[in-house]
Every structure is written in C-alpha cells, then in structure tokens.
Amino acid sequence: MKKTIRFKLNGQPKSLTIDRERMLLWVLRTDFGLTGTKFGCGEGFCGACTVLVNNEAERSCQFPLEDIDGKEIITIEGLAKNARLHPLQEAFVKHDALQCGFCTSGMILNAYSLLLKNPEPSHKDIIEGMEYNLCRCGSYNRIVQAIQTAAKEMKGG
C-alpha cells in the first residue's frame, strides 16, 4: 500500500511516497544524498547513524520512515547555520575530537540532544549520555572535552 510521508529535513519540507518499510538511514543516504549520516553496524549498536528527530537523537538505521511523518529531522549537514559552524562542530574541531571522523556525525548529534536536555552536564552526565556511541579511534576523551566547551559556549551565546 502506498503511503506519502511528509516531514521537514534540515528545515526544508519534504515528502516521499513509500510502499514498504524503509529505514531512515538509507532514505537519507540514497534518496536525499545526505551521506554525512553513516552506516556502522546496522543494528543500533554504534550510533554512527544518529540523527535528530524532533531534536531527539535517534538511530536512523533502526528508525522506520513511517514514524517520521509530520516530524522534523536534522542531519549533520543541517547543523551549521548560514555557513557558521554550530558551537559543537566548532568545539570538535578545536579539541581535535576526531581521527578518522567516521563516528563524528553521530557523536555531534547525540551530544546536541544531550545538551538540549541538560545544558550544564557534568563529566559523568556526558559519559552516560554518550556511552552507546562508539569510536574505534579512541577519541572519547577529546569528545568529552569538546562537549564541555560547547556547553559553555552555548550558554554564553
């Protein structure tokens, strides 16, 4: 059965007609060419595919497109505004919080929703909130520092 799903993607209204279950990750990467959202494990374990759905971090490899209807999605490509990096992106650059960069989109978006809920997270809050996003290159320490810096920055601004 055909169904038309309407949603906002990085601020733009979009619609897509589907006739079977499709996961958001593949729709983003193939139909919309937004390849900043990564495939890492396909089963919800790594967080490389994290996007924001109504400002909530979600694993797009596990998120059926049907559930997007009427919602707002932000991907890593939609985070910078008017060619200005978001404070989290800036902090990741400044702290060298990445190596290969494959986990980075997911890390930043997961941190984004964490900071929305908790603008002044403690070290422990950050660790707990980020726990299930995996980085094989071992950038964890710097990611924590970057999130702390971004939190300060966002409060000030």
Added chain:
Amino acid sequence: MKKEDYMDIDFYDDRTGLPLSRREFLKLMGGGIVILFSVGDPLLLEAQRRRGQSLPDDFNAFLRIGENGRVTCFTGKIEMGQGVITSLAQMLADELEVHLDFVDMVMGDTDLCPYDMGTFGSMTTRFFGPPLRAAAAEAREVLIELAAEYLQVSTSQLKAEAGVIYHKSQRQKKVTYAQLTKGKKIVRKLKGKAVLEKPSDFTIVGTPVLRRDAVAKVTGEAKFAGDIREPGMLYARILRPPAHGARMISVDTSGAKKIRGTQVIENDDLIAVLNEDPELAEEALGQIKVRFEKLDSQVDDKTIFDHLLKVAPEGDIVSQGGDLAKGEEISKSVVEKTYLDGYVAHAPIETHTALAKIEGDKATIWASTQGPFGLQRGAASVLGFPAKKVRVITPFVGGGFGGKNSNQQGEEAAILAKLSGKPVQVTWTRAEEFFYDTFRPAAVVKIKGGVNGSGRITLWDYGVYFAGERGAQHFYNIPNHRTMAFSAGWRGAPGSHPFATGPWRAPANNTNTFARESHIDILAAKAGIDPLEFRLKNLKDERMIRVLQAAAKKFGWKPAKAPSGRGYGIAAGIDAGTYVAHIAEVKVNKKTGHVQVKRVVCAQDMGLSINPEGAKIQIEGCITMGLGYALSEDIHFKGGEIFDMNFDTYEIPKFSWLPRIETVLIDDREAAPQGGGEPPIICMGGVIANAIYDATGARLLQLPMTPARVKAAM
C-alpha cells in the same frame, strides 16, 4: 629491518604500478616546478633486493609547485585517522616556507600518485618524512635560483618566507613563488643533496596544529568510499557461507529475482544480488535458498592454543647470548609460564566499502583501503585488465588499524561491476566485517626466566608462537638469553588458523609486550623488588631508562613491592623505533572481576615529533583502543564459524571505560622522527595485567582479562 616486517607484504615491481609513462605523466602535470624523489623505504629496497633487481633509479613520490604558487604533494599514502594528511603537509610547508593553507595533499590515487606499498607499520612519517622534506628543500633551492635570476642578485642574498622570496637586506626586492613558476616547466630529480632546514629553524613542524580535515568531518562533507555516488549505481549484497571452509551444495536464486529491480549475479562461487536500493538488495539476499556443507573442524576459542602448539613449525632464533644452562644454574629462582592471547578484530567503524565503475576498458574503484596499489593489482587480476587500466581512488578511510590492507571488497565490487555493466557499491555489513576480517592471530608465548639473589635477571628463554616476532626481542640486560619465534609471521602457515589473520595495529608487539612485561613483573615479585626499580636495575638501554623515569615522575611513583594493594602497574616496550613506558592504576571489583582502569600515564620517545598534538592524539587513541584487547575483545568461534556478528557480543571500549590519560613526549629535536600511530598501544595488556596483580595478587596469563577470568584468577 626484521624479516617478518616485509614477509607479509605482497610486493610487485613498483614500475608496473605506475599507470603512465614518465613522459605522459609529466605532460599531465602541467607547468610549474616538479620535484621527483624516491622514498628510501628499507622495506621496498629489501623487496627489490630479494627479487634480484637492482635498485630503482626512478622516483616514487613527488611534489609540485603549480603556476599559481600552490604546493601539491602526491603520495600513495592514505589518511585513515592517523593524521598524516596534516603532518606531511606540515613538513612540506615548513621546508618550503609557505603557509600550511597553500599545501594540497593528493593521496592514494593510483592514477595521480606514484607507487606506494601501503599505509601501515607506522612508516609514513618515518620513511616518507625525510625524503619529502629533502624534496621540499630542493624545490626551495630551485625557487631561490629562479628568484636570483629574476631579481638579478646572488642566491646567498635571498631568503624565502611565506611563499615569497625576499632580498635579505632590501625587502622591497621580492618575488612570489607564483610569479616564479608562471609559464615555467622545471623538473628535478632529487639526489638528496639539498640542505635541510635545521630542526631549530622549524616554524611549523614541532608545533601543535589542528587537523586539516576536521571541518569537512564535522559537517558531514568529508567523503568516504560509501559516500561516492555514480549515476545508475547499484548496491550489492553477496551470499556468504555460514563458516569459513564451508562448501555450497545447492542454491536457488529464483526468490531473489522476484524482488523489484533486482539483478542476480551467479558467477561460480560468487552469488550476489544488486539493486539500486540497498534495502531491497538485502531483502533479495534473504530470498536466496542455499545449502552449505561445513567443514568438520572442531577447534574453538578454547582449544585453539593446544592446536597452535601442535601445528607450530620449527622455530627461528631471533636473538641469543650467553648460556641458558649456566643461567639456570646461577638463578636463585626460575619461573616458567605460558601466556595466551585470543583472536582480535580490527573493527573500524567504517566497514570495508568500495564502489567500482567500468567504462570501456578502464575501471575506477573508490575504496576504503590502506593499500590502493595492492587493490589496483588485485582488481586488475580479477577483471583481466592490465594494472594501468585500473584506477583506485582512496577517499577518507574510516579507520583501518591494519585491517584494510586486505582489499577483498574492492575486488568484489570490480567483478560485480564488470558482470552487471553498472557501477556497483559493496559495503560489508558488520557481520561480514567480523567474518572476513584478517584477525590479529591467536598466539602463545612460553617464557622461562630466572633471577639471582641480588635481583639481576640471569636467565631468559623466550618462545613466541604465531604472534610474529615484532617486539619479541627483550631489551633488558640479561647475560643468558634466547628468543625464538615459531611461525612465519602473523599470517601463520596453512592449517594453523581457521580463518584469515593479518597485521593488527602494532602487529605481534601487543602479544609479545604483554608476555614479556608480565614475566618481568613476576621476576620482580620473586626478587622482592619494586617493579620500577627492578626494571631500572636490569636495564642498560639509556632511552628505555629515560622513558621509564619520565613516566614514573609524571605518575608520582612510590616504590613498593607488588602486590601492594594499590593497583599500580608498569610496562614498557619498543615499537617502530619508538620507546614507550606506561604506568596504570586500576580498580578491581572483587565480586564481579570487573576491572576499571582509572589512570594511565604514557611516556614516549619518538625522536623528533613532527606534530606533537597529533602524537598526543595517537597516544590517547592507542590507550583507549588498547583497553579493548586487554579487557574484552576476543573472537568467539568454532571451526570456521564466527559467532561474533556485531558490537553486542564483541565489545569495544566505550566512553565509561576511559581512564584519565596523561602523556609525556620526550622530544628529541635532533633525532629522526619515528612511528607514533602504533607504539603506545603495545603496553596495554602488560600494564593492566601488572596493575591487576598489584591490586589483588592475581596473575592473569591470558588476554583479554575478562571479568570471568579475573574472578577465576583471584
């Protein structure tokens, strides 16, 4: 250079890897100044020698200063997170006196870059750095000569600064690089005579610089192999056996053909479904009915060690000295132990990925690979194309750690593109990644060591089976010793490992350092001496003494006999020319056996450090990654069947595992730069094992030190 460091690399004549003739190539390059140079890579030279060839007089790397004054370096090395895209550019900018933003790096493109063996073994900085700097210095000399002509002054009166050449005393007399290269076409071959900048004159090298690829990576713009799009491309899913060695009995693909838009490829053993929608390809794969017959092999992750000892080949002596019998005789206590280490996966977050496109008689492959030229050759052979008709382009690589020296996915994409007539992307699932990984080999180390009454090590009889010999040789001052290696490197002999094995970040050295440093600690405890003091007492190597002392100072080490209950451990090692010493503090939950590493101090002596910030990041990365093989990572299998398919059962380090990490870089500005991407990982097994012993008195002899094993040892 040790034998096994090159044994496992597939060499071929580097000239066949060069897709263009030198003339064609230089025509393509356009105007400007081009400096050709050879990377004096001992491995390559050794390979040439072994093939009975004379040394190549041709170049295998080059840099160009274009007519716009921009500097481009072309290299077959690739960027996979280790930061060389920054450190190589930095060296170049420094030597050439241009701003870092004026340097472009073209990496891992087999059409544009001269042959390179691959990015592994911490060799990029070590072997590529010095000739790159020499080439840049040569280019600077050419520029100064041109400027002297242009300004009508002698070269000695000129000085280069930020892309401009000035008269030393009359600064208004100046000319930019772009002005000098305009309309010129100068080609030089480096003979290695250019005068290098003195380390004390370095402006960019040795100072922290942020990654050049960071902005692209935080905005999602950085392209990895799976992000490349070609019109009409299809996504492939390939039918896999349930176990290594399984044989296909029957297959029925009719169900797959019913899935909309699916193209089924059946080519001998290769059965694949292609679809423009990756999820439909997945669905089609699920519709294939197939029967396999598994091999009747029973070896599993528990019995593997006995199996390995049984099939071990004759050993080779790595080093020896003195007399073992005499050593045993003069020892007051002799301890004999066997250390075990399981299979470990590379598990980069990006799985093996490639996109292949064939146009006429030419193939282009974008691949996540550590060895673009190896893939070029492999793909050429499966396609039946000459190598020069295969172009491999390496976008950013999402982690490699040794695992992406193997290019199976690129060959699969190439053959599927040929058979289907469409561009084809192959992205391995996580289960495929765990199945076809070239695992770090399971290994056994047997050590017999002795100490005399005054705390001197008097005996060291060491045998490593299947790990490989990198790091096997001890560096202590031991009069009677022998080090043997059984098995030809980390690939093992046929019939030894149930699946493919290969180099894993600091190959062999993780296993060897775990065993050696554990055993040294056991001897220290036997002698009743503080483990740091015991090491210093038995060392003559000044560099090793210096890193150990540096780590101890940073940590605030207070001498005590182990087990002291404090949970402090120490370990040291040498890898890729770099010396490292680690001190760790752990907390062991006596009820569950769970180990939390609280703090790790790492001191590292890597000679001149090109990018200290980069080196620190690599240390942090190594320590974090090393927690995994030390505490949890272990491939579970039976016969050729691998039970780990995702990160639920194969646990890699997470945020909460993180210790406080402190680093000390012993920067030796006059010493040659050494590798930094691997050495700091080698001590992680040993340092944690020794800290667990110090905390609990329990000695762990097997990696990983899972809660169950820690509990059992207590």
